[in-house]
Amino acid sequence: MHQMTLAEIARGLADKKFSSEELTKVLLARITQLDPQLNSFISLTEDLAIEQAKAADARRSNGESGALLGAPIAHKDLFCTQGIRTSCGSKMLDNFKAPYDATVVAKLAAAGAVTLGKTNMDEFAMGSANESSWYGAVKNPWNLEHVPGGSSGGSAAAVAARLLPAATATDTGGSIRQPAAFTNLTGLKPTYGRVSRWGMIAYASSLDQGGPLARTAEDCAILLQGMAGFDQNDSTSIDEPVPDYSASLNDSLQGLRIGVPKEYFSAGLDPRIAELIQNSIQQLQKLGAVIKEISLPNMQHAIPAYYVIAPAEASSNLSRFDGVRFGHRCENPENLIDLYKRSRGEGFGAEVQRRIMVGAYALSAGYYDAYYLKAQKIRRLVKNDFMAAFNEVDIILGPTTPNPAWKLGAKNSDPVAAYLEDVYTITANLAGLPGLSMPAGFVDGLPVGVQLLAPYFHEGRLLNVAHQYQLNTDWHTRTPTGF
């Protein structure tokens, strides 16, 4: 039962082969049995899950249908869930029970999805390895000595290990696509503004975007359908109609123009990954796509720009966690300053503190022009590169990451080494573009992802290309041993 995709579950439920309650119980038992190896969940919501599953079964027997009605999922632990701990992977929010549901959570619940729990993540979504969580590192089911990627590492490890078919995640600089690549999943970061950020605890507000993590593009289409749409509670949500993502999955790729940036294949890319990317290009050519070399000349400036802008926004967003308005409060403060200092010092981990300091520095008088403003100018150049490229091609293809998943602890003493691994993913966030990662093969038994980028609001095109690719390849069907 646990091997089923969301699409298969929807068919099984519609055909009354099993009930949502039965499936939910099987998956909850599987999580209890296997998750101690992975640490992919921060909280399990068994009672809520059973209650939601029963309600979905009742709605089905009353004649309702829907791809998500009775589908078991989990939420990354930065989506607010009413009355349920929403920790953001931090000691700071360990005892925080959100007073309301995030829009994404509410929309999926209304569609009948069943919440099994809240997944582990890098603290405040800062990281690429899921090692900065206060609840401990998450392990990669493909090799328990390796990281699953981050920051949505819990969602990724859980779905990859077949603990559940799909989960929500968020992507500020790659946190959906990079863990998807590291664990052999399909993950989609939508266009900025496509999915509401209301109730999503903010890391860098101009970059954050929620999206689906699943095994197939078909399942990402189903989950995105339930997440996307205008929300008047989020002032950056965009009032554009949501297309039927499943309807365009089978469009022909004949004549599709794929741009491959020459800058993607420079030093730093593992040559074995480069070869797998070439294989996926050939596969798409067989399906009718036309390949064109393009250039993204400002790509080299994207990492430094991102690691100024994201910490700058984080330093502002995280100021609310002061032990008074929100978050952990220290014992016996001597005065207000002591309260702030110790509450924040105790509540935030090292990586979060590092970013708050970098961000506050970059925004301070005298440095604002030199760092923050300059980074914003680079951001515009990165966007302009994409706009020029999309005059010539329909999608852009390349690796999701320069290397496969590294060993736990391997980059802990060198944060910059970890930042450099984001080179292929962060440009889409800086430009606000949609991006998808899908399985493209293995290196040393570890999964490798290929990334597709599209113009604004062309999520349907990304899902279409990935689905056609998956109809003709079987990388995405491989299961990690032991799970």
Ligand code: GLN
């Ligand atoms: N690795 C990037 C960072 O640490 C991206 C994280 C994310 O997308 N949330 O900022």
